[in-house]
Amino acid sequence: MLYHQGRLIDHIHLRVTDFGRACDFYLAIFQALGIDDRMQGGRDWLELDELFIDGCAPGQAPSLVHLCFQAADRDAVQRFHTTGLAAGGRDNGAPGLRNYHPGYYAAYLLDPDGNNIEAKVDERVRQRSAPAIRLTD
Template sequence: MLLYVTVGTNDLERAGAFYDAVLPTLGYRRQRQDETEIGYGADGDVRVRFWVVTPFNREPATYGNGVSIALAAETRGAVDAFHAAALAAGGADEGAPGLRPFHAHFYGAWVRDLDGNKIAAVCERPE
């Protein structure tokens, strides 16, 4: 359903270092970059699906209250690794890895990146 998502940043270099450390835990790698944005995609995917950008309008980037972007994880171990990598890279805990009541196999973790964007990793497979 979604083609791509973006999160805003006020420091592209710092945000890139954060996501370079975190997104490989879910199989995403930096695929594109210029002076205003960095794009991450899965190996073998023809599209960049996750973008970190400086706002087009040149105003400061802000995060949305109530906004959370959930990225699919292949395993619960990948969720754990995502959470640990985000915290090690300076992110803030918004929900430790674990099962949630949304359905029997919903295993997720939530973090805030260095700009306050709320990002989750979720595995919906039984393990």
């Protein structure tokens, strides 16, 4: 398991109303972003790094959050948007530069439950010191 030490977020848990439909959407966008090889899952759950997705219990509402995934480059952001639309997402902002700061290139989708899902590349970041930190027992 790859675990990121020293980050603010330990994990994010999304509850979805239709687990199968959500899986189709998330598996498609993860593949578009080139990160699907780390996916783990079962009959009613899906996990990738710090993200855990499962279905709502009867009468339970889905979570509604804004979640942003890192993309390698502008092409990956475009693939995320195109693939996510084809997999049941709804447009919430086409790929493009944003005025948050120079070099912020992003796209937004609403997943099947209405979560605001973003993919972005920060073109100001020149080089990462490491892709991840591996911890062992």
